[in-house]
Amino acid sequence: MVGELEFEKPLIELRKKISELKEFTKTTDVDLSAEIEKLEARLEKLENETYANLTPWDRVQIARHPNRPTTLDYIERLFTNFLECHGDRLFGDDEAIVGGIAKYHGLPVTVIGHQRGKDTKENIRRNFGMPHPEGYRKALRLMRQAEKFGRPIICFIDTKGAYPGKAAEERGQSEAIARNLFEMAGFAVPIVCIVIGEGGSGGALALGVGNHIHMLENSTYSVISPEGAAAILWKDASLAKRAAETMKITAPDLKELGVIDEIIPEVRGGAHRNVDEQAKAIDEVLKRSLKELLQLDHSALIEQRYQKFKQIGQFTFSTDYQGVK
Amino acid sequence: MLKELFIKKKKYATIPSEQVKQDVPEGIMSKCPKCKKIMYTKELVKNLRVCMSCGYHYPLPSRERIESLLDEGSFQEYDAEMISENPLQFPDYLEKLEADRRKSNLNEAVITGKGTINGHPLVIAVMDSAFRMGSMGSVVGEKIARAVEKARELRIPFLIFTASGGARMQEGVLSLMQMAKTSAALKLFSDEGGLIISVMTHPTTGGVSASFASLGDYNFAEPGALIGFAGRRVIEQTVREELPEDFQTAEFLLKHGQLDAVIHRHELKEALTNVLDIHQTGGDGAWWEN
Ligand SMILES: [Zn+2]
Numbered sequence: 050m051v052g053e054l055e056f057e058k059p060l061i062e063l064r065k066k067i068s069e070l071k072e073f074t075k076t077t078d079v080d081l082s083a084e085i086e087k088l089e090a091r092l093e094k095l096e097n098e099t100y101a102n103l104t105p106w107d108r109v110q111i112a113r114h115p116n117r118p119t120t121l122d123y124i125e126r127l128f129t130n131f132l133e134c135h136g137d138r139l140f141g142d143d144e145a146i147v148g149g150i151a152k153y154h155g156l157p158v159t160v161i162g163h164q165r166g167k168d169t170k171e172n173i174r175r176n177f178g179m180p181h182p183e184g185y186r187k188a189l190r191l192m193r194q195a196e197k198f199g200r201p202i203i204c205f206i207d208t209k210g211a212y213p214g215k216a217a218e219e220r221g222q223s224e225a226i227a228r229n230l231f232e233m234a235g236f237a238v239p240i241v242c243i244v245i246g247e248g249g250s251g252g253a254l255a256l257g258v259g260n261h262i263h264m265l266e267n268s269t270y271s272v273i274s275p276e277g278a279a280a281i282l283w284k285d286a287s288l289a290k291r292a293a294e295t296m297k298i299t300a301p302d303l304k305e306l307g308v309i310d311e312i313i314p315e316v317r318g319g320a321h322r323n324v325d326e327q328a329k330a331i332d333e334v335l336k337r338s339l340k341e342l343l344q345l346d347h348s349a350l351i352e353q354r355y356q357k358f359k360q361i362g363q364f365t366f367s368t369d370y371q372g373v374k
Numbered sequence: 375m376l377k378e379l380f381i382k383k384k385k386y387a388t389i390p391s392e393q394v395k396q397d398v399p400e401g402i403m404s405k406c407p408k409c410k411k412i413m414y415t416k417e418l419v420k421n422l423r424v425c426m427s428c429g430y431h432y433p434l435p436s437r438e439r440i441e442s443l444l445d446e447g448s449f450q451e452y453d454a455e456m457i458s459e460n461p462l463q464f465p466d467y468l469e470k471l472e473a474d475r476r477k478s479n480l481n482e483a484v485i486t487g488k489g490t491i492n493g494h495p496l497v498i499a500v501m502d503s504a505f506r507m508g509s510m511g512s513v514v515g516e517k518i519a520r521a522v523e524k525a526r527e528l529r530i531p532f533l534i535f536t537a538s539g540g541a542r543m544q545e546g547v548l549s550l551m552q553m554a555k556t557s558a559a560l561k562l563f564s565d566e567g568g569l570i571i572s573v574m575t576h577p578t579t580g581g582v583s584a585s586f587a588s589l590g591d592y593n594f595a596e597p598g599a600l601i602g603f604a605g606r607r608v609i610e611q612t613v614r615e616e617l618p619e620d621f622q623t624a625e626f627l628l629k630h631g632q633l634d635a636v637i638h639r640h641e642l643k644e645a646l647t648n649v650l651d652i653h654q655t656g657g658d659g660a661w662w663e664n
Contacts, residue, residue, distance in 0.1 A: 218602050222603040223583040272547055362516055362545075363461040
């Protein structure tokens, strides 16, 4: 099976054993139904335990699952009348970000998201969902257009990060990300951001300055990948599992740190198990978010967004300060 | 002669950094990392830490930066006592902060406050790479956002000197979110007509480069400063292509249209004064009548 996950191995083995026994009873007269029932009960119990106790590293694996639904999978299921709009009008069209206009339950919206590929060929075309500056500038162009026509903006976040490359630096990767953070803070329309897979650093945040930020239960959002953190902290990328725990990158962690608004529950075992069901869970939260935000006037939207980010962070005041007075 | 170096006191009228100088004695001689020339540290400091031989710009401590630019006695610091917590319960983080506080005599990687440059009032923020590589955690983000809010309230320009390796890892996603916090504060300030000047100094990379450092109405840099989003090594590993020698230097960025100007440290005060002068408010009188 494609994309078997490490922590699911005991489940997979048990399932295999059950199906083997079922096969066996078909070909012989031996009655194993009691034995099968027992194993099925055990499987049920084990599944419940496994999925209720996912470690941060397990969630990283789910977030990176090759079949994990992408932005376009959700656009197809949540919106109608989607028209993809290409290009930044400056340099080119970066397919690592998709965006366009659509209707959400009849409401005109602008929807934008990072876009990974489904296979190697598509991944090369989409640069594995890692944008260049022109991707962010396309997103900004579409957001400005959304504001002009008073449409709410919905952003799906799903990237390992902005692409680290020579051309990206030459064309101002830093400026492109910074500009999006800056401009998103000022749009007088509701912005809802949903992390659906990996939220990798500034490249993710560049679509993330929203009034509400939600995360799928098994998605991650971090300042650096667990591998990158491990390499810097302990000079050993193989300690990624430990870094995933230390760095607090899961949806429950971010909820506790006061960064996100809601955790969107996932289909048991991960969103890839049932995309339709997952889309419904997103729909419920997104609808609630937009309903709430559409009550706010222009200046209230901008102020709420600023206060949301202003309150993120922890600090204190020292009494024994020695420096400049 | 050496004795003279010790006894002779430089006049620091702006901020009481005498104590700092005594607490952190400098080596008497310094060797330029670029041209290898050996100089008296005292001479070098007097030259704003620009190599007398080749013009190499050493990192300038935040207090010396403030002294070199602001009018005597004009500086009033904001939020001086704000310090970091350990939100992720990150191993050894608090100890590292304490060690850096002692070593640098700074409470955090940025100093913010109000002052004047040749009579022009402004809010200034100066980052310092001597503290945690100038990395941005909650305190840096909060101090900068508050400073911008002050500038907005006082309706005076905001000037920032950046020097940072990027977001501070030990505060995880909270550090990342400071990029949004600071950028949002600048946006609200900008929308009310606030003037933003950014001067990038060595190094300005990662999350700082990808937020407030790049958001000036004017983006300047000091010669030779390393400026970029991704680290050179990461890029080399990813793309396996030859990177030019001047890759991610201030001069490289200028060539690629990412900066307004690269300005020598000795000419900075004059250049900033000029920008402030051109943006002086209250000049709405009919100049053609003169
Ligand atoms: Zn030199």
